[in-house]
Amino acid sequence: MKLGGFELHSLSDGRFRLDGGAMFGVVPRTIWEKTNPPDEKNRVLLGLNPLLIRTGSENILVDTGIGDKWDERSRAIYGIEKTATLKASLNSIGLGEDDITIVINTHLHFDHAGGNTRLVEGRIEPVFKNARHIVQKGEWEAATDPNERTRASYRPEDFAPVMEAGLFELIEGDGVIVEGVEVFRTSGHNRDIQLVRINSNGETAVFLGDIIPTVTHLRFPYIMGYDLFPLDTLNVKKELVRKAASEKWLLVFEHDPHASMGYVKLDGVDPIFEKVS
Secondary structure, eight states, rough: OOTTTTEEEEEEOOEEEHHOOOOOOOSSSHHHHHHHTTOOEEEEEEEEEEEEEOOSOOOOOEESSSSSOHHHHHHHTOOOOOOOOOOHHHHTTOOOOOOOEEEOOOOHHHHHHHHEEEEEEEEEESTTTEEEEEEEEEHHHHHHSSOTTTTTGGOOGGGHHHHHHHHHHEOOOOOOEEEEEEEEEEESSSSSSSEEEETTTEEEEEEEEEETSGGGGSSTTOTTOOOHHHHHHHHHHHHHHHHHHHTTTTOOOOOOOOSSEEEEEEEEEEEEEEEOO
């Protein structure tokens, strides 16, 4: 999709499943199952939708999916379906992994940073060897020193080899990555998650990460049980949705299995979504 002078490509690293109760928090199943039907294990289908931003001089990848370093037991637990791969998605638009110049990790959970690395002949190595990888310093600290609640979300093999290769750049707070592409830090899903705002020729898009992971989560009460700071999620979600509606931002969803991009309008306080991709 064109955004001003940039190209935006919603890519795919397949699909996976997580517990519906955890995905929708305090919202009862009798409500959320109408739009997100669960399987026999109460899991809902989710997309793995990294974003590629082509500025003309940079190829910027936002998040890298779940990757391929999974044994059969773990694949079964998370219902991982490799209906597509990040590599094949890049190839489909004429790019290879070595063409990526910047990787922005919104955070380092396994479904956002799993594709940072791969297993080659028994050792793990970075996939995007020509790219500087950008993550919040606070998120790096949380990932490398997790607690009992957060430990299951982080897999060191997804990020430690990238740091060992000297490819990680730790930043603190908001920052311009290149002209027209900036990150802004917020709290909510975790203490230091960063979302991505893209501006070109008066048009704006925002990659929502795990603050608003699916279209269903546009509704204010829909906050994941995984979120460490749910009231922060609520506050930033209200701000994002209201600005997106009033300023006609393109919204990019990381985990929706059916819609990766679209616009939102407000009918009173209720968001109405219009899909474009």
